[in-house]
Amino acid sequence: MRRAERLAGGRRFAAIVALVLAGPAAPSGVDDSAGFRFSAPLEVTAPAPFVELELPPSAYARSRQPDLRDLRIVDTRGERVPFALLPTPAPHEAERRRPITLYPLPARRSAAGTWDAPIDVSVDGDRVRVTRHAATSAAGGASAASAPGGWLFDLGDPAERGAPAGEAPPHALRVTWPGADEFAAPYSIETSRDLRTWAPAGGGQLMALASAGGALTQPLVELPGGSARFVRLVWSDPAGAPRLGGAEALVRAPGDPRASDATELVVEPIAAPSGERDPAAARALQFDLGAPLPLVDVNLRLASGTRVAPVRVQGRERVDAAWRDLAQGVFYRLERNGAASVAPALPVGASVRFVRIVPDERAAALTPAATRLVARARLAHLVFVAEGAAPYRLLAGSTDAGPGALPLATLVPNAAEERARFGRARLGEWSEVTEVARAADAAAERARWRPWLLWGVLLVGVAVLAAMVLKLVRGNASPSG
Structure with a gap:
């Protein structure tokens, strides 16, 4: 009898230990009363039945779920206000590439100080027709023994190539260029509509550098705004420049600019975590965006003077995660004739919070005080129905909340037509809900102690079970009454 009671007691204790180790039971459904730690007022600046809000980086920083599912909008009485997240265009939809024709310029300017064009243009009504000089060989205006002094790019006639309306x-x-030689080739560019009148349009630098992590290149030529058809690129030192093999024009896809524009952030470097010991950490600069943001591209804002920085761009979402490569290329700032030209941004297309810039081993180290990261992020927009009692508030910061946004087609059946009539709202300063913050801090404190408590319960349980087994052994070994 006593043996059976002892066994039953042991089973009850084991059940208690298992229950403690398992922790609290998961909720069976979505608890919409889950606490939201942060709240910010919404100011409707342009009233309408449907109101659009661009989420600032601060909303990402206060959301506790990566897909923003813990966002809510409430009116002044605390009643839910329906909303939907607007679709974000994919990176490939924001830019198109099309091949263009390029012609090498002569090795040097003419006696009059001008560049002889390797092509002729004729006007036929509203169209400009281009014909190549009969004396110009397929190899171009410069002979094989002499390097071209630059290149002429024909961006084409939009009417002839059937460009879409609004492009x-x-x-x-x-x-592009053949081969894998290293070079740094500064240039200046000019633009023209008719090959007769040219307007200066700045300059830049093409670059190629071999490194252990792969080739670092800067193949982009930034163009000014405008509709000029011809672009003339002139090398500062033709002997050190590559012979180009092809070119593409990068054109932003037509669409609603509110959906495609990106938000620019300028971020200062932060101190690297003390635990990082990889070789790149000593030379790298780290930047904290404050939250995982969907980045479009990044650039470096360098101090005054001429500076060239071949780099690798890395990113991660958490401070304890491993770095992953996002892009590699060359940032620069060149000063010539009192004007400065800077490198174009490097496309990224990733969602990260921390960015690390790792300079090439052969390049000068980046100075934290003189370097800033310029990151462009395509942040989410939401639209809500202006119902209920204003003013409205945006809530965030719940780890337990289920999805709060409706499908866009459900909220706004004709969103494509209606969007032009959307109102506008902006977000005010965030505040913390004291009760929710205290509960969250208490839960975090319990979570920190839980492993030690569980180990303590486990050890006590093992000791109790061992004592019970010892009593059973001794009881079996004693002579029966």
Whole structure:
């Protein structure tokens, strides 16, 4: 009898230990009363039945779920206000590439100080037709023994190539060159509509550098705004420049600018965590965006003077995660004739919170005080129905909340047509809900102690079970009454 009671007691204790180790039971469904730690007022600046809000980085920083599912909008009485997240265009939809024609310029200017064009233009009604000089060989205006003094790019006639209505002019050229030689080739560019009148349009530098992590290149030629058809690129030192093999025009896709524009952030470097010991940490600069943000591209804002920085760009979402490569290229700031030209941004297309810039081993180290990260992020927009009693508030910061946004087609059946009539709102300063913050801090404190408590319960349980087994052994070994 006593043996059976002891066994039953042991089983009850084991059940208690298992229950403690298992922790609290998960909720069976979505608890919409879950606490939201942060709250911010919404100011409707342009009233309408449907109101659009661009989420600032501060909203990402206060959301506790990566897909923003813990966002809520409430009116002044605390009643839910329906909202939907607007779709974000994919990176490939924001830019298109199309091949363009390029012609090498002569090795040097003419006696009159001008560049002889390797092509002729003729006007036929509203169209400009281009014909190559008969004396110009397929190899171009410069002979094989002499390097071209530059290149002439024909961006083409939009009417002839059937450009879609509303297509913007190219914002950059991407050039290619054969071979893997290292070079740094500064240039200046000019633009023209008719090959007769030219306007200066700045300059830049093409670059290629071999490194252990792969080739670092800067193949982009930034273009000014405008609709000029011809671009003339002139090398500062033709002997050190590559012979180009092809070029593409980069054109932003037509669409609603509110959906495609990105938000620019300028971020100062932070101190690297003390635990990082990889070789790149000593030379790298780290930046904290404050929250995982969907980055479009990054650039470096360098101090005054001429500076060139071949780098690798790395990112991660958490401070304890491993770094992963996002991009590699060359940032620069060149000062010539009192004007400065800077490198174009490097496309990233990743969602990260921490960014690390790792300079090439052969380049000068980056100075934290003189370097800033310029990151562009395509932040989410939401639209809500202006119902209920204003003013409205945006809530965030719940780890337990289920999805709060409706499908856009459900909230706004004709969103494509209605969007032009959306109102506007902006977000005010965030505040912390004291009761929710205290509960969250208490839960975090319990979570920190839980492993030690569980180990303590486990050890006590093992000791109790061992004592019970010892009593059973001794009881079996004693002579029966």
